[in-house]
Structure formats: structure tokens, C-alpha cells
Amino acid sequence: MPTEGLDVMVEQGAPYRSGRRSAIRVLVPVGVVAVAATGIGLVPALASDSAPSLPSVTAAQLVARTLGSNVQALSGTVKLTTDLGVPTQLLGTARGLVGGRGAGGNSADPQGKLTELLGGEHTLQVAVDGPDRQRVGLVDQLSGYEVVHNGNQVWAWDSASNQAVHLTAPQHGTGQHSTGRAEQAKPLTGVPTTPQEAAQQFLTQSANTTSITVDGTASVAGQKAYQLSVKPKQSGSTIAEVRISVDADNGVPLAVVVKSTGGSTVLDTHFSSVSFAKPDAKTFQFTVPKGAKVKESGTGTGMGAEAGTHSGVNAAHGAKPGSAAPGQQDDSNVIGEGWTTVFSTKLPTVGDQAPAGLAAGTAKGRSSGAHSMGLPLNLLQSRALGKPVNGGTLISTKVLNVLITPDGRVFAGAVTLPVLQSAAGVK
Amino acid sequence: MSQAEAGVLTVVPQLPQRRTQTTVGFLALFRSELTLTFRRxxxxxxxxxxxxxPVLIGVVVKVETGGPGEGPAFIAQVSQNGLFLVFTALAVALPVFLPMTVGVVAGDxxxxxxxxxxLRYxxxxxxxRTRLLAAKFTAALAFCLAATxxxxxxxxxxxxxxxxxxxxxxxxxxxxxxAAALLRALLVAGVVAASLAGLVAIGLFVSTLTGSGIAAMATTVGLVLLVQxxxxxxxxxxxxxxxxxxQWLSFSDLLRQPMHWDNVLQNLGLQALYVAVFGSAAWARFTSRDITA
Known part of the structure; x- marks a missing residue:
């Protein structure tokens, strides 16, 4: 800056002359930047350092407290970050396929919408009041998506298209809240969106395969919490550690972080704010917005209804040991147990086309399905996604690995390649 | 800014009188800046x-109601309720049109x-100079509000x-x-106008660096595009x-029940930060530079 002190302008009361003065002035914006930078850098550091001191508990006590948590009502905001390393174009195709099948192309279909959660950062507004009333709102930029479950009614509404899906859940099914095991049998519907759902999946693992320890305390969403560290005992899993923060008072999981063996965080879901007060009953009343195109899905016994309920969003998830195969079908198999579970299935052949892509396992010969299957097929053929390995083509993400054998069999799991190869019988 | 005021104050002994004069002087200057801006x-x-x-968008949406989910934001809502055209228009104008006009005004x-x-006159x-800069900044903010x-x-x-x-x-x-929705629309317009405050400060700072109005405008608008x-x-x-x-488009979070303030507050905080940094930089530059033209 030219600050030679040659100012010709002399204002009344404020002569501008010295270079020293202008040098001091330059320090002001520099100081503002410094203060802002320290503020931004220090505040989160200080916040995360403040680990509350809590009476010590054993891991078994804490797990029991978490799984037996009788908190019926809560509401809050959940921040969800997923980074599975799945190429976005594949996710998009999967969404198209899954959504297309689920509700005849209705963009409000929960399954297709929840596939979006597999990548990136998302904010969810969650309200729960017992097993019969839940609401999850996806806070997207410039749009919103709501799933409301009240008694036997399940509504899903997508603001961007003003389309809704309505399901009447069977009475007996509505009572079931997520209890990991019940979800084991469910096919892919999305990701475990809230910390509760994610935690329940990991904590219901068998003790033979999993080590659970208490590892310090943390403060999550202003609540004091214990940290549980869940690690696989078996080798061959791509998941290194799952950290679960459990509310010290009531055992509600407040945060779940999944780390891969590569060291990166593949899933981070945590409450940024949480309240255990009973949400307003109005929250769970959903009236069809004006002009909305409603798709009636009848009695939702399948995944649609499940996805609508609080427990449903929880079902299977790529990172979850014990259910990692997209598009399970009747001819699918489960090989192994615990963290090194491998799913196998056979790719359907559409017409006389070559075996189609990963997501194509769901297509049932609908013309639209066949049409949109072109993308994964091409991707595979171009080797953009797949990498030739001994025994077939490997599609590798940060956690989930998929092996496609030349004869069209697919082996998938949150496991390393050798485990997949041994499951496929490759020598 | 307080340093400058202090510098001024040491020269003039009558402190309270001087302060009222400062306010009055600022208001007079602000008013003249305002007329200067809006009379142009x-x-x-x-x-x-x-x-x-918005007229263009409205007519297009009315004539061509295409497939669901296609087109600008809130397209599905606009055909149900005309009020949503406000939010569609703001979402369309915010990335390019609004910053362009603000860049012109602030940069110039x-x-x-x-x-x-x-300037020398x-x-x-x-x-x-401090007061002049403050008046220019406030007038540009007023333009943001008017534009929104x-x-x-x-x-x-x-x-x-x-x-x-x-x-x-x-x-x-x-x-x-x-009625409640109209209030929200007003709130959204206020937030959108405030979202442009950081850009105003940047434009003002760029404007103090150069003697060419066109260069300052182009730089400011270019920065908006680059950053996006x-x-x-x-x-x-x-x-x-x-x-x-x-976080510019976070204003849509106010169209939820309950309103989701996280991103909006983050946006406003960020704007305040930019105003502080670039406002002080503009002040440091403008109060110490040689005015030769």
C-alpha cells in the first residue's frame, strides 16, 4: 500500500500525514482477521476438550442401559455425514432404480430419497413420541422432505415435486420399534440416520465377534455422554472402530462415528441439539399439502412402510456388518457372520445383456428399470468403477467392497478383498 | 473506527457537542449518499x-408447468400458492442478479x-473520511434492502x-x-438483504483500492462468481x-416448521465477519491513502 505520508488532504481535526499512522491502521483489519481466526479455531477445540467427569461404568452396564433405554420421546436436530467413497453417479443410479421400483417413479418414495443420504452432509429434524409416532424431516437446501408416522398412518412428502406417498401400516407392525434384530431381515432401505438407529445396529453384534469398551466421556449437544468404543475382533473387516456416545442420564445414543481401517470417517451421525421433552402432538399430524400428488401404497408390509417408520430408515446400510448387500433377492446368500458377513447374489440378466451393475440387482424386468440400468452396466464395462482382480471385478469403496465374478455372481460386504475372494471360492 | 473517533475527539475539546455533530453530520452525509445512489x-x-x-419467472411458470421437480426452486409450490413466487424469485436472483447490482453500487x-x-471535493x-465511508456503506446496505x-x-x-x-x-x-406466511416472506427478504452485507464490505474495500469505477465493479462481481x-x-x-x-440459500430454512435457524445464523455471522474484516480494511486503506483525483 502506498503510504508515503504525502497526503495532501488535510481534513479538519484529522490530519493524514504520517506513514506510521497508516501502518497502525493496516493493523486493524489484520487484528480483526486474527481475532476471528482464533475464535473460529479455538471455540470448537475448547468445546470438544471439555470432557465431563462422570462416574465410571462398565461397558456391559452401558450397553444394557443403551439397549434398555426407556426414553419414549425426544426431538432434535441430527447432523449426518456419510462418506462411503461411493461414486456419486452410482448413487444417483441407485436412487433412480430403487425409487423407480418402490413407488412407480414417485419422488416422495422413502427408499429412493434415503439413498441420497449415503453421500454427503445432511441435516435432519427428528421428533419421536413412542413407537407409534415419529417424524423425520430432511432439511435440504431450498427443499424439504418429511416422513411422518402416526399410528397406522405413514406419510412421506417431497416438497420439490409436491408428491406424497401414503401407507397404511398394519396395526401389529406399528408397535415394533427398532430392535436391531428385527431389522436384520429387512432389505436395503437406506442409512441409519439417527444416532439411536446406528448405535442399536452396532451394539446388537454378538460378543464373540465384537469388543466393546468404555472410552472416556464427551459432551454431545450439550448433554454429558459416555463414549463406547466398538471394535471387531475378527480380522478382515473394513471397519476399524465405531464410537458411540451415550447420554449419561438416560442411555440415549447421541452420536455414532464409524471409522474405516483406512482411517477415514465413513459415517458420522450426531445430535446437534436434542430435547427429551414430549413433542407437541401437532407435530405428528400430517395433512396432505394442497395440490400434492398422492400415491397410495396400501398396506405397507414391505420396505416402504418400514422406511416410513422411525425404525425403517435404520434397516440396512452399506457400512453395517450384517447387512450390506444392495438389492437382496430370493437367491441371495449370507456367508460368514458378524463383521465379516458377506452377501452374495446373482445378477439378473435383462434380455441378452451382459450382467448388469451393482444396483441392478433390484430390477425386475420393468422397461424403465432396464432402461436406466444402462449406466451401471456401462460404468462397469468401462472399468470406471470396477478394477479387475483375481476372480472378477472389484468395486471398492471406503468400507463396502463388492466382487463381481465373471459368471454374474456378486459378493458384497464391509470386508477386505481376500474375505470376498474366499467367499466366492476364488483360489 | 473507534480509533479514528478518538483521534478526532482529542482535537476538539467539547466532547458531547462534537458527538451530536458527528451523528447529525453522518445522517446528513448518509442522506446525500442515499439520494445520490437512488437518483441515478x-x-x-x-x-x-x-x-x-419475478414477472418473467411467474409468466414462464404459468405458461409452462413442466414435469415435477424440474426448473427453479419451489416450482411445485408456486403453482399452488403465488406467495412462493417470492421465494423462487429470491432464490433465482440471489446467486447472480442481486450480487451483480450490489457489486455495481458498492464497487462504484x-x-x-x-x-x-x-472525491476530493x-x-x-x-x-x-471515516464518516464518509460509513455513509457510503450504509447507503449501499440500503440499496441491498431496496433491491431485495x-x-x-x-x-x-x-x-x-x-x-x-x-x-x-x-x-x-x-x-x-x-398473514403468517407474509410475515415469513418479510423475514426472508430481510435475511436475503443481510446476506449481501459481506459483499457490500468487499465491494467497498475493492473500491478504495482503485481509482477506476469499472475496475472495482468488475472485480467485485468477478469475486462473487469466483467464490461461487x-x-x-x-x-x-x-x-x-x-x-x-x-449459506446464501439457507433462507429457505425459515420456510419450515419449526424454523431451522442454524444455517441462517451461520450465514448472518459470516456476513458480520466479512463486514468486520473488509470494512476495517476499507477504513484502513481509505483513511490513509492519497486522494489525488
């Missing part, structure tokens, strides 16, 4: 373009005066003329009355939360 044919033309935008504020040679008057309201009001009128009004369905699926491009690279994930455009 250029400003009126800019506002006219902004006002024409000092540099334009310098290039036409009027302005400074001959016993106004003080120009978009919002014409959008509201167009929406009311072309589409039904009445109960408004929010993005969370809840329905609120028209940077915001799209996944590789720059770490710095994106600190880009001043990053």
Missing part, C-alpha cells in the same frame, strides 16, 4: 431489471467518485395476479395462514463454510 438512472435501471425478473461507491474527480467538506424488496414485492404482485393465494404449505409440509465456483469443488470442502456465498 443506473440504480433505477438496475432495480427495474430486478423487478422484471468510492472508485466512481475518484474517477469522476468528485467530498473530502474538502469537513465530513471526515424490489424482487420480493414484484414477485408477490405477480404471484398474486397469476396464481391462487391462501393457505401456504411450508417445506416441512405444515400449513400456515397467509469455489463453493462447488468438493476438494475445497474445508474452506467452503467460510465463503460468503456458502
Amino acid at each position: 438512472a443506473r440504480t433505477i435501471a438496475l432495480l427495474g431489471i430486478l423487478a422484471a425478473l 461507491s468510492i472508485a466512481g467518485e475518484a474517477s469522476t474527480g468528485t 467530498l473530502l474538502v467538506a469537513p465530513a471526515g 424488496l424490489a424482487v420480493a414485492l414484484t414477485a408477490l404482485l405477480t404471484g398474486a395476479a397469476l396464481f391462487p393465494l391462501g393457505q401456504v404449505t411450508l417445506l416441512s409440509g405444515d400449513t400456515i395462514g397467509l 465456483i469455489l463453493d462447488t469443488f468438493p476438494q475445497l470442502h474445508a474452506i467452503q463454510p467460510f465463503l460468503f456465498t456458502h
Whole structure:
């Protein structure tokens, strides 16, 4: 800056002359930047350092407290970050396929919408009041998506298209809240969106395969919490550690972080704010917005209804040991147990086309399905996604690995390649 | 800024009187800046373009109601309720049109005066550079508000003329009355106008660096585009939360029930930060530079 002190302008009361003065002035914006930078850098550091001191508990006590948590009502905001390393174009195709099948192309279909959660950062507004009333709102930029479950009614509404899906859940099914095991049998519907759902999946693992320890305390969403560290005992899993923060008072999981063996965080879901007060009953009343195109899905016994309920969003998830195969079908198999579970299935052949892509396992010969299957097929053929390995083509993400054998069999799991190869019988 | 005031105050002994004079002087200066800004044919033309935008969008949506989910934001809502045209128009105008006009006004504020040679006469008057800068900044902020309201009001009128009004369905699926929705529209317009404050400060700073009005305008508008491009690279994930455009579209979070304030507050905080940094930089530059033109 030219600050030679040659100012010709002399204002009344404020002569501008010295270079020293202008040098001091330059320090002001520099100081503002410094203060802002320290503020931004220090505040989160200080916040995360403040680990509350809590009476010590054993891991078994804490797990029991978490799984037996009788908190019926809560509401809050959940921040969800997923980074599975799945190429976005594949996710998009999967969404198209899954959504297309689920509700005849209705963009409000929960399954297709929840596939979006597999990548990136998302904010969810969650309200729960017992097993019969839940609401999850996806806070997207410039749009919103709501799933409301009240008694036997399940509504899903997508603001961007003003389309809704309505399901009447069977009475007996509505009572079931997520209890990991019940979800084991469910096919892919999305990701475990809230910390509760994610935690329940990991904590219901068998003790033979999993080590659970208490590892310090943390403060999550202003609540004091214990940290549980869940690690696989078996080798061959791509998941290194799952950290679960459990509310010290009531055992509600407040945060779940999944780390891969590569060291990166593949899933981070945590409450940024949480309240255990009973949400307003109005929250769970959903009236069809004006002009909305409603798709009636009848009695939702399948995944649609499940996805609508609080427990449903929880079902299977790529990172979850014990259910990692997209598009399970009747001819699918489960090989192994615990963290090194491998799913196998056979790719359907559409017409006389070559075996189609990963997501194509769901297509049932609908013309639209066949049409949109072109993308994964091409991707595979171009080797953009797949990498030739001994025994077939490997599609590798940060956690989930998929092996496609030349004869069209697919082996998938949150496991390393050798485990997949041994499951496929490759020598 | 307090340093400058202190510098001024040490010279003049009568402290309270001086302070009232400062306020009065600032208001007079602000008023003259305001008239200067809004009397210009250029400003009126800019506002006219902004006002024409919602009309265009409204007519297009009315004539061509395409497939669901295609087109600008809230397209599915607009055909149900004309009030949503306000939000569609703001979402369309915010990334490009609004910052362009704001960049013109803010970028030209000092540099334009310098290039036409009027700046030295302005400074001959016993106004003080700090006060002049503050008046310029406030006038540019007033333009932000005027520009946003120009978009919002014409959008509201167009929406009311072309589409039904009445109960408004929010993005969370809840329905609120028209009066409550109008209040929200006002709130959204205020937030959108405030979102441009950081850009005003940047424009003002750029404007103090150069004697060419066109250069300052082009730089400011170019910066807006550059920053928005940077915001799209996944590789720059770490710095994106600190880009001043990053949370611009978060105003839609106010259209939920309950309102989701996190991103909006983050946006406003970011704007305040940019105003502090670039405002002080502009002040440091403007109060110490040689005015030769």
C-alpha cells in the first residue's frame, strides 16, 4: 500500500500525514482477521476438550442401559455425514432404480430419497413420541422432505415435486420399534440416520465377534455422554472402530462415528441439539399439502412402510456388518457372520445383456428399470468403477467392497478383498 | 473506527457537542449518499431489471408447468400458492442478479467518485473520511434492502395476479395462514438483504483500492462468481463454510416448521465477519491513502 505520508488532504481535526499512522491502521483489519481466526479455531477445540467427569461404568452396564433405554420421546436436530467413497453417479443410479421400483417413479418414495443420504452432509429434524409416532424431516437446501408416522398412518412428502406417498401400516407392525434384530431381515432401505438407529445396529453384534469398551466421556449437544468404543475382533473387516456416545442420564445414543481401517470417517451421525421433552402432538399430524400428488401404497408390509417408520430408515446400510448387500433377492446368500458377513447374489440378466451393475440387482424386468440400468452396466464395462482382480471385478469403496465374478455372481460386504475372494471360492 | 473517533475527539475539546455533530453530520452525509445512489438512472435501471425478473419467472411458470421437480426452486409450490413466487424469485436472483447490482453500487461507491474527480471535493467538506465511508456503506446496505424488496414485492404482485393465494404449505409440509406466511416472506427478504452485507464490505474495500469505477465493479462481481465456483469443488470442502456465498440459500430454512435457524445464523455471522474484516480494511486503506483525483 502506498503510504508515503504525502497526503495532501488535510481534513479538519484529522490530519493524514504520517506513514506510521497508516501502518497502525493496516493493523486493524489484520487484528480483526486474527481475532476471528482464533475464535473460529479455538471455540470448537475448547468445546470438544471439555470432557465431563462422570462416574465410571462398565461397558456391559452401558450397553444394557443403551439397549434398555426407556426414553419414549425426544426431538432434535441430527447432523449426518456419510462418506462411503461411493461414486456419486452410482448413487444417483441407485436412487433412480430403487425409487423407480418402490413407488412407480414417485419422488416422495422413502427408499429412493434415503439413498441420497449415503453421500454427503445432511441435516435432519427428528421428533419421536413412542413407537407409534415419529417424524423425520430432511432439511435440504431450498427443499424439504418429511416422513411422518402416526399410528397406522405413514406419510412421506417431497416438497420439490409436491408428491406424497401414503401407507397404511398394519396395526401389529406399528408397535415394533427398532430392535436391531428385527431389522436384520429387512432389505436395503437406506442409512441409519439417527444416532439411536446406528448405535442399536452396532451394539446388537454378538460378543464373540465384537469388543466393546468404555472410552472416556464427551459432551454431545450439550448433554454429558459416555463414549463406547466398538471394535471387531475378527480380522478382515473394513471397519476399524465405531464410537458411540451415550447420554449419561438416560442411555440415549447421541452420536455414532464409524471409522474405516483406512482411517477415514465413513459415517458420522450426531445430535446437534436434542430435547427429551414430549413433542407437541401437532407435530405428528400430517395433512396432505394442497395440490400434492398422492400415491397410495396400501398396506405397507414391505420396505416402504418400514422406511416410513422411525425404525425403517435404520434397516440396512452399506457400512453395517450384517447387512450390506444392495438389492437382496430370493437367491441371495449370507456367508460368514458378524463383521465379516458377506452377501452374495446373482445378477439378473435383462434380455441378452451382459450382467448388469451393482444396483441392478433390484430390477425386475420393468422397461424403465432396464432402461436406466444402462449406466451401471456401462460404468462397469468401462472399468470406471470396477478394477479387475483375481476372480472378477472389484468395486471398492471406503468400507463396502463388492466382487463381481465373471459368471454374474456378486459378493458384497464391509470386508477386505481376500474375505470376498474366499467367499466366492476364488483360489 | 473507534480509533479514528478518538483521534478526532482529542482535537476538539467539547466532547458531547462534537458527538451530536458527528451523528447529525453522518445522517446528513448518509442522506446525500442515499439520494445520490437512488437518483441515478443506473440504480433505477438496475432495480427495474430486478423487478422484471419475478414477472418473467411467474409468466414462464404459468405458461409452462413442466414435469415435477424440474426448473427453479419451489416450482411445485408456486403453482399452488403465488406467495412462493417470492421465494423462487429470491432464490433465482440471489446467486447472480442481486450480487451483480450490489457489486455495481458498492464497487462504484468510492472508485466512481475518484474517477469522476468528485472525491476530493467530498473530502474538502469537513465530513471526515471515516464518516464518509460509513455513509457510503450504509447507503449501499440500503440499496441491498431496496433491491431485495424490489424482487420480493414484484414477485408477490405477480404471484398474486397469476396464481391462487391462501393457505401456504411450508417445506416441512405444515400449513400456515397467509398473514403468517407474509410475515415469513418479510423475514426472508430481510435475511436475503443481510446476506449481501459481506459483499457490500468487499465491494467497498475493492473500491478504495482503485481509482477506476469499472475496475472495482468488475472485480467485485468477478469475486462473487469466483467464490461461487469455489463453493462447488468438493476438494475445497474445508474452506467452503467460510465463503460468503456458502449459506446464501439457507433462507429457505425459515420456510419450515419449526424454523431451522442454524444455517441462517451461520450465514448472518459470516456476513458480520466479512463486514468486520473488509470494512476495517476499507477504513484502513481509505483513511490513509492519497486522494489525488
